[in-house]
Amino acid sequence: MKLTEKELEVVEILEKNARISIEDLSKMAGLDPEETNKIVAKLEELKVIVSYPTVIDWSKVDGHEGVTAMIDVKVTPKRGVGFDEVAERIYRFKEVKSVYLMSGAYDLSVVIEGRSMNEVARFVSEKLSTLDSVISTTTHFILKKYKHDGTIFEQTDDDKRIVVSP
Structure with missing residues (x-):
């Protein structure tokens, strides 16, 4: 368009x-x-504007620390629908925040949120890896967010320039 x-x-x-x-x-x-x-x-x-999201720094809210993981998923695409069918099955899980078709070694990148690393591990072992088309997964846990969707977290206003005097 x-x-x-x-x-x-x-x-x-x-x-x-x-x-x-x-x-x-x-x-x-x-x-x-x-x-x-x-x-x-x-x-x-026309769905050009899809939503108006708010970016929250949950690390600053007590009791809402949680865990975010990025999971690389290798899948077998299905004839006629390619990766779309398995991607849809994955994004329907409530834990899943994002699913992307990727180039490179893995086919899909899945971002999920859970209350603990164990909860994320259970999701991967009990839900994600049991899907027929899933061949393998690699899970990466996010340890700290520096920038998300264009928003810089914990930006300091300190002037880091060196003072120059005559």
């Missing part, structure tokens, strides 16, 4: 700040608010 220059500008602004007001969005895009509302409604209807 080809977007107009203004539609593309609206999408790029919303991608950086989904909470921006229509008034501010209109000013930034050089449009009137009514036209901006129509563009946003159209992009939502």
Whole structure:
């Protein structure tokens, strides 16, 4: 689908700040608010704008530490549907946050969240690895997030420049 220059500008602004007001969005895009509302409604209807997510730093919330794992999955694609059918079976599990078709040594990359490493291990051994098409898995646990979806975590405002004096 080809977007107009203004539609593309609206999408790029919303991608950086989904909470921006229509008034501010209109000013930034050089449009009137009514036209901006129509563009946003159209992009939502066409599923160009899929959702307005919030990025949370759960490490700062007591009792919500949890564990995030990235799992590389090698699968046997099925005739006629390729990887789509097995990807759909995987993304339907409640633990699964993301599934991506990848190039390289593994076919799918699966991101899951659990309350503990044991919970993630149970998911892999009891649910994921038991699927017919799954050949092998490799699990990587995320130890610390530095940047996620363009948002930098724990950014300090310290000035790291060296003081230069005459």
